[in-house]
Amino acid sequence: MALSKQEWLALEKKAFELRKLCLQTTVWAGSGHIGGGMSIMDLLTVLYHKYLNIKVEDPQWEDRDRFILSKGHAAIAYAPVLCDKGFNDVEMLKTFNLSGSKMGMHLDSNKVVGVDASTGSLGHGASIAAGTALAARVLGKDFLTYVATGDGELGEGSNWEGFMTMSHYELSNCIVFIDRNHCMIDGPTEEVMKLEPLADKMTAFGFNTIVVDGNNIKELCDAIDVAIERSKEKCAPTCILMDTKKGAGIKTMEGDYTWHYGAIDDALFEKFNAELEEDYKARVARAEKEGK
Amino acid sequence: MAGGFVYNAIDQTELSTAEIYGKAIADIVQKDPKVVAVTPDLAKSTKLGEVLKVCPERVFNVGIAEQDMFGVAAGMARAGLIPFASGFSAFTSMRACDQLHTDICYQNANVKIIATHSGTSFGQAGSTHHAIVDLAITRAMPNLTVIVPADGLETANAVNAAYENFGPYYIRINRGFDRVLYDSQDYGFEVGKAVEVHPGTDITVIACGSCVFQAREAAKFLENADGLKVRVLNMHTIKPIDRDAIMKAVMDTRRIITVEDHSILGGLGSAVAEVVVEGGKACAFRKLGHPDKFAPIGLHEDIMAEVGIDSNGIINAVREVMKMDFEEDDNWDDEF
Numbered sequence: 001m002a003l004s005k006q007e008w009l010a011l012e013k014k015a016f017e018l019r020k021l022c023l024q025t026t027v028w029a030g031s032g033h034i035g036g037g038m039s040i041m042d043l044l045t046v047l048y049h050k051y052l053n054i055k056v057e058d059p060q061w062e063d064r065d066r067f068i069l070s071k072g073h074a075a076i077a078y079a080p081v082l083c084d085k086g087f088n089d090v091e092m093l094k095t096f097n098l099s100g101s102k103m104g105m106h107l108d109s110n111k112v113v114g115v116d117a118s119t120g121s122l123g124h125g126a127s128i129a130a131g132t133a134l135a136a137r138v139l140g141k142d143f144l145t146y147v148a149t150g151d152g153e154l155g156e157g158s159n160w161e162g163f164m165t166m167s168h169y170e171l172s173n174c175i176v177f178i179d180r181n182h183c184m185i186d187g188p189t190e191e192v193m194k195l196e197p198l199a200d201k202m203t204a205f206g207f208n209t210i211v212v213d214g215n216n217i218k219e220l221c222d223a224i225d226v227a228i229e230r231s232k233e234k235c236a237p238t239c240i241l242m243d244t245k246k247g248a249g250i251k252t253m254e255g256d257y258t259w260h261y262g263a264i265d266d267a268l269f270e271k272f273n274a275e276l277e278e279d280y281k282a283r284v285a286r287a288e289k290e291g292k
Numbered sequence: 293m294a295g296g297f298v299y300n301a302i303d304q305t306e307l308s309t310a311e312i313y314g315k316a317i318a319d320i321v322q323k324d325p326k327v328v329a330v331t332p333d334l335a336k337s338t339k340l341g342e343v344l345k346v347c348p349e350r351v352f353n354v355g356i357a358e359q360d361m362f363g364v365a366a367g368m369a370r371a372g373l374i375p376f377a378s379g380f381s382a383f384t385s386m387r388a389c390d391q392l393h394t395d396i397c398y399q400n401a402n403v404k405i406i407a408t409h410s411g412t413s414f415g416q417a418g419s420t421h422h423a424i425v426d427l428a429i430t431r432a433m434p435n436l437t438v439i440v441p442a443d444g445l446e447t448a449n450a451v452n453a454a455y456e457n458f459g460p461y462y463i464r465i466n467r468g469f470d471r472v473l474y475d476s477q478d479y480g481f482e483v484g485k486a487v488e489v490h491p492g493t494d495i496t497v498i499a500c501g502s503c504v505f506q507a508r509e510a511a512k513f514l515e516n517a518d519g520l521k522v523r524v525l526n527m528h529t530i531k532p533i534d535r536d537a538i539m540k541a542v543m544d545t546r547r548i549i550t551v552e553d554h555s556i557l558g559g560l561g562s563a564v565a566e567v568v569v570e571g572g573k574a575c576a577f578r579k580l581g582h583p584d585k586f587a588p589i590g591l592h593e594d595i596m597a598e599v600g601i602d603s604n605g606i607i608n609a610v611r612e613v614m615k616m617d618f619e620e621d622d623n624w625d626d627e628f
Contacts, residue, residue, distance in 0.1 A: 062372060109370075109399055117370065121394045127363020128395060134352060134364065135371035138328060145367075158391070161360035168355075 003221040005291025007050070011217050012287055015045040016280040019249045021080040021093070023272055027264050029076070029097035033105070035259035037077030039181040039244040040148060042215050044081045047146060051224055056086040059113050065143050066132050068117045070125020070159075071150035071179060072106040073261075079103050079112070087114030123156025125149055126176065130165040133174035144231055148177040152184030155193050160205065166237045167206030175227045176207065176239040179214060181246040183257035199241050207239035214242025215249075217283075218290065249279045310468030312444035313406060314339030316451040317376050321347045327455070328368060330354060330377045332361045338378040338408045339468070358383045362391035362403070369401040374455065380414070381407030381464055385426035396460045397433040404454040405462045410440075411501065411553030412587045412595040413466035419586040423464075428558025430462045431531050437483060438530040440464045440552075440560075442504035443473040446528060449481035457483065464501065467592070471505040473526070484529045486537035492523030495610055496541035496548050500527050500560050502592070503551040503580075503601050510606035522610060530560055538567045547576040547613050551601050556581040576616040578609055 003011075019041050026032040048054075053065045069078050076096070083090045095101035102111040106120025117128050129147035136143055149159060166174050178198070186192050195201075202209045210226060212219040220242070227238035246260070247253025250272045264272065307315070321327045321343050328350045329335075329343045335353060344351050354360045358379050365375040377384075384392065384407045396403045407426065414421045430438050437459060441447040447465050454461035479487060489504060490511040499507040504526045511522035523545055525537055541548055548568065550561035561579030568575050580601050588598055596602040600609070 066371070068367075117367070118394065118399050121390055123359075124363055124391065124395055127360045127391070128367035128370070130360070131364035131367025131369075131375075132371045133367075135368040135373045138350065138368075138373060139326075139371070158359040158363070161354070161357040162363060164357070165354050165360055165364060169352075 002225075002292070003218055005287060008218055008287045008291045009284065011045055011049060012280065012283045014049050015042055015217065016276065016283070018045055018077070018080055018084060019276050020273065021084060022077045023250075023264070023269065023276065025080050025093045025096050026076055027269050028094045031261065031263035032076035032097065033073040033261050034076055034264070035183065035246040035253060035256070035262070036071060036150060036179065036181060037074045038248045038250060038253065039214070039246050040071070040074050040179045041077050041248070042217055042220060043148060043177055043179070043242060044077055046217060046220050046224065048081050048085050050221065051228070052146070053143065059087055063141055063143050066116045066129070066145045068125045068129045068132070068145065068147040069119055070147055071122070071153055072119030075103070075105060075107045078107060082112065082114040085114065088112060122150070122153040123158040126159045126162025127165065129174050129176070130162050130169070130171060133166070133171040134169060136173055144228070145174045146177065147174065148179060151178055151180045151182065151195055151198070152189055152192070154178070154195060163202070163205045163207070170234045171237045172231045172233065172235045174237050175224070175231070176237065178202075178239065178241050179244055180241055181244045182255070183246040183260060185257070185260050187257055202239040202241060206236055208236045209239045209241055211241045211243065214244035218287070249276050251275045251279070307444060308468040309441075309444040309447050309465055309470045310339040310408065311342070313447045313451060313465060314342030316448040318342040318346050320451070320455050321350055324374065326372060327374045327376065328352060330361050330365050330368070330375050332356055332358050332379045332383070334379050334408075338406065340376070340378050358388035359391045362388045363395050365403045366391070366395035366399060366401040369403045370399065374402055374404065376404045376406060378406040378408060380421060381410040381423035381426045382421050385423060385429045389429060392430070393433055397435045400435045400459060402458050403460050404451075405460070406451070407462060407464045409467045410464045411466065412582075413502065413553070413592045415587075415590050415592045415595045418589045422587050424553070424555045424582045424587055425558065426464065427530055427552070427554045427560065428562070431558065431563060436460050436462055436531065438462045438464070439483065439528055440500040440530055441528055442501060442526050443470045445474045445477045446481060449477060450528070453481070453483050466502055470502055473505045473508070481528070484532045484534055486525040486527045486534040488523060489526050490522060490524035492521035493544055494521045494547070495614060496523040496525060496545045497551060497606060497610065498525045498527050498538070498541065498548060498560065498564055499551040500530065502553055502596070506596070506601065506603045507551055507606050509603040510610065513603065513607060514610055518611070520610065520614065527560060527564070530563055533563045533567060535567050538564055539571050539573075542568055542571055542573050542575045546574065547616070549578045549580060549606070549609050549613055551580040551606055553596065553601060554581050555584065557584060576613050578613050580605060580609055
């Protein structure tokens with residue numbers, strides 16, 4: 001069902017709140033992978049507040065949808081989402097990255113409630129997701145498996161092994177997202193290690209590929225609706241290639257690869273919060289204008 | 293027997309280790325709908341083909357992709373299945389090392405790995421296919437139980453134990469043509485407990501895998517030829533290692549030799565040495581295994597002879613270690 005204006009506005013509000021919480025967590029932690037956290041925050045918002053069939057009161061519910069954050073360093077965004085959702089105490093965010101915390105820079109599925117896979121070593125999520133989706137078939141369950149990779153991460157060949165398995169077994173019950181923020185640690189992806197034509201690559205690997213603006217909640221939801229519809233039949237899996245901006249929502253940071261990982265002092269915190277406010281206003285205006 | 297899968301001596305004379313393992317898994321798959329098999333284009337080579345015969349819908353071939361195999365298996369396990377993932381040990385331990393470490397061990401995923409063609413059992417294939425460092429790698433991984441069965445029946449026991457106990461297992465078997473050590477499956481196999489396969493009080497040989505048979509043959513020979521009483525322990529579980537059996541060997545025989553088809557760095561010998569040193573008791577000690585260099589190419593038995601981990605090599609080592617001088621008094625109080 002198409003996203004209503006009301007729902008769109010509600011999701012924008014949640015995404016805004018979560019971005020602020022992510023920024024705050026980075027300050028508490030002293031530093032963090034905030035650039036890639038912000039680029040994927042819209043996806044995390046729509047998954048956890050619209051699509052995932054999960055139970056906060058029963059985190060290990062067997063029939064729950066699974067989400068695997070292959071780009072595990074985006075935990076700086078993922079942890080706030082899980083805490084805000086109620087899986088973990090929001091107070092835990094104050095310990096993120098600190099000695100003795102259950103929340104490290106990359107989340108441990110055996111320590112942080114709601115995490116389906118311990119990731120951080122890049123290139124692992126696709127295969128784990130394929131196994132999870134195959135398990136659903138063996139067990140006769142209808143749950144869906146969502147997996148999100150980074151773009152620079154795709155340099156790890158193991159991703160493509162996982163993609164081949166998804167394609168070979170027609171795992172349409174597995175939905176792949178690529179956070180195409182065009183940046184990696186050492187520079188723009190196309191300078192460090194060329195990825196384009198990425199959509200063609202995914203299609204060549206057997207995916208039904210949909211390219212969207214990954215920082216546009218409406219476009220994201222429309223694409224996920226298509227993927228979910230396709231999941232009802234065993235067929236080619238869907239890849240939603242999300243064109244995003246590193247640091248999305250914070251103008252100073254947007255598209256700047258040096259914000260892969262960074263520290264935020266009080267002055268920057270104030271400035272970035274103000275930029276998030278501005279971005280939110282623009283997003284609300286767009287939803288008001290384009291929503292139905 | 294555990295799991296109710298019992299194979300007898302006749303099976304063993306007719307079936308290779310790999311075939312017994314294939315049958316053992318096929319039996320488990322038929323009994324438990326949550327058990328699946330995952331293979332990297334090695335269903336035939338690793339004998340998971342036995343599962344294909346009885347339950348093809350629960351065999352998943354991921355192609356030549358060990359990293360993917362482990363990721364897929366971890367995902368399956370986390371979703372409630374019990375996957376047996378089987379491939380050549382060189383690649384399960386090295387090519388897919390990160391997936392073994394992170395996807396399986398870190399998550400404590402209930403994945404059962406059967407690493408075949410281990411040591412130099414695929415000798416003619418050369419060092420690309422030898423696995424003489426896999427124990428060093430796997431032994432260091434938290435949560436992982438590491439078992440090196442000595443023959444087909446022990447492999448069946450290990451497979452059953454892995455199935456019945458939660459957590460990741462690494463079972464390291466050979467290409468499949470092992471000398472037969474046991475004539476029955478019912479000899480008291482227990483994970484983490486060494487099995488004495490030859491009694492003795494003069495010296496202890498601690499072996500695993502294909503070297504256990506060789507050690508027992510050596511012990512029989514030395515008893516007749518030299519009048520030596522050689523205790524032989526089948527240390528089938530490398531982790532958790534049987535500390536009690538090792539310290540008892542130190543106390544009773546005060547001379548220990550370890551034998552393995554693996555590098556002398558990081559495998560059985562290192563594991564035993566760690567226990568001995570921490571035990572604080574004097575003991576003559578020798579590690580037999582591959583020296584710190586790549587193994588030669590050849591038939592498994594030829595490589596074992598060249599490296600000195602066959603019965604002749606063990607006989608020579610026992611005679612040398614029996615001559616080694618060390619404090620032989622019975623006063624343990626002056627040692628620390």
